[in-house]
Amino acid sequence: MHLTPFKYLLAACTVAVNLAQAAPAPATPPATVRLDYMHSGNALNEQYAIERVVIEPLPWPGNLTRNLDDSNLGINRVEVVDAKTGELLYSRGFSTIFGEWRSTAEAALTSRGFQESVRFPKPERPARVRILKRDERNAFSVVWSVDVDADAPDVVRKQVAAPVKPIAIRVNGPSSEKVDLLILGDGYTAAEMGKFEADARRLSDHLFKVSPFRERAKDFNVWALAQPTEESGVSRPSTGVHHASPLGTRYDIFGSERYILTTDNRALREIAQYAPYEFIEILVNNDTYGGGGIFGQFSTAAASNDWANYLFVHEFGHHFAGLADEYYTSPAVYLPSDSRQEPWEPNVTAMRDPALLKWKNKIKAGIALPTPWPKETYEEHARIYQKRRTELRAANRPEAEMNSLFTEDLNYNNALFSKAPHQHTVGAFEGANYEAKGYYRPELQCLMFDRSSTFCAVCQDGISKVIDLYTKTVNQK
Incomplete structure (x- = not known):
């Protein structure tokens, strides 16, 4: 199915929003709150500092009956609690680029700061946002908390007009009942917008040929959005290639020639906020092998590489379900751990017992x-x-x-x-x-x-568990 006229695209978006508004109570979903903050430090310590609170242009896309995360995934967890009563209103596990960088050799020599965000449905009253982190016992403990009043005068409520319109790739129902996947493009010129849409369709189609995504395809909505660049492709510093791009995506992250990420979180969020999403995969318009994935943040893949299908699915496995890399013979940028702590990821184990x-x-x-x-x-x-x-x-x-x-x-x-x-x-x-x-x-x-x-049976179970978290109501579990 080929959808190019913007009138049709806008109609599709309107249908999705209308469906979401027709979902069970509350009839109108709450606003989406985004807390932007700075996460800094080194191998020995870390600090957090609030930057701003934003009300995003679109309502909360999530399933309000599954506000509390029972997956036990991620290095970190965000919790939103009622500031007066202490009631837990929302939680989600996630990991961060800072957390990965902290395990590299550079973190022992210097300090760095990384932009991060957490998003949650707007509470009715002021709330306390807590960031938790796993300790050596694999238990979560609070490392930072901040009070957030989403009705305060300094909250950003007015956004500039959307720089580009989202493309409806697959719409299977209201966002509140589906997983919303947003495919962003980086390194596509204005003349390559047709290629971006074709890449997004081709790679998302392949995702839904791989189990268990194949069997759960109707549980997903897929959107695509790309802001044109002046030059084709993204930066690859190790070869002297430096391109300006809206998302700042590049190769050579942490010195690994195949690792592709963006460290410009604000740029990412300010583009993504114009489409419904819970998960993001960035397609870079390059043919050099590479990709990356951070649980609960985003994943990336080189869309023009011969192995793009594999890259798209493998990296999405990291981002979507917190799956660990099972390989061990490729060079890694992370320092080996002195201990054999049981990994939180579902598909690897230290097997002490x-x-x-x-x-x-x-x-x-x-x-x-x-x-x-x-x-x-x-x-x-x-x-x-x-x-x-x-x-x-x-x-x-x-x-x-x-x-x-x-x-x-x-x-x-x-x-x-x-x-x-x-x-x-x-x-x-x-x-x-x-x-x-x-x-x-x-x-x-x-x-x-x-x-x-294909994914192994354990990885398939891990993926299915996350799909359930975003699509099934509590009494359907």
Whole structure:
């Protein structure tokens, strides 16, 4: 289905808003409040400081019967409580770019600040917003709180006109009953707006071919929005390419040539606020392999790369469901942990006690834990593959050569694992979370391990749980 006339697009948006307003009580959804703040510090300490409170142009898109998060995901959690009674009104888990940066070598040498935001439905009375963080016991404790009166005089209520109109990619019902995914574009010129829409449709269509998104496709609305740039593509500093773009998305985050993020949170939020959304994926108009994903923030993917389908889904897995990377042979920018704390992510474990394995309900009787697999053979090939990959990037070879190497690597893995006794077994396979020892993944292959086309059973359960959080009412759980 091809939708280009803006009259039709505006009509689609109007239908979505009208449907949302027709949802169960309250008939009119509350306003969307955004708290912008600065998160700064280094490896040893961190601080928070409020910047401003904003009333966004569109009403709250979420399911008001599921205001409280029961997923136990994320490094952080936001809680909104009634300032007078202490009643918990809203909560959501999330992670941050600051939290990732804090685990890099740079954080031991200097301090940095990152813009962040939390969004929530407007309370009827003044509220206290609390930011919580996991401690060494994996329990949440408050690290910052601030009182917010969304009716105060200094709250930003008037916004400039939308710079661009959202495109309705899929509208399956009112936002209050659906997951709203917003696809943003960065690095697309005015002449490439048609390409952006085609990219957004192509990649979102692929997402809904992958289980469990395929089975839950009707639970999603998808919107697309892009502000044109003067130059095609985003910045890639390691090759001397610097482009101005509305979102400031770029390669080489934390020194990793394949890691794509934006650290300009305000720019991101000020564009995203003109479409209904709970989750965001940014498409960069580049063909160089790369992407990134932060749970509860956003994900990114290089839309013109041969592996764009995989990138879009893999990175969305990080952002949407808090899935961890299960691979461990690629170079990582994060310093290894001195301890083996149990990860909060649903698909990796330190497995201190096999009897308490987080996915034990999927383990069949007689399966060995840890589960044997051809680890040494895999790692021997991986060393050769990673050396070739590094050489290709260092020589700035054509992207087609890198794409071919990725295909060759996946074919090798498929052939190797096809002979493994536990190819389709749910167990505990050592090697995950960027570490060869001490962390385990549920299955031999998964979209979060290599460039496979499917999620493992544990990842699928994790994704389904988040979909339920945004689409099912409490009594439907």
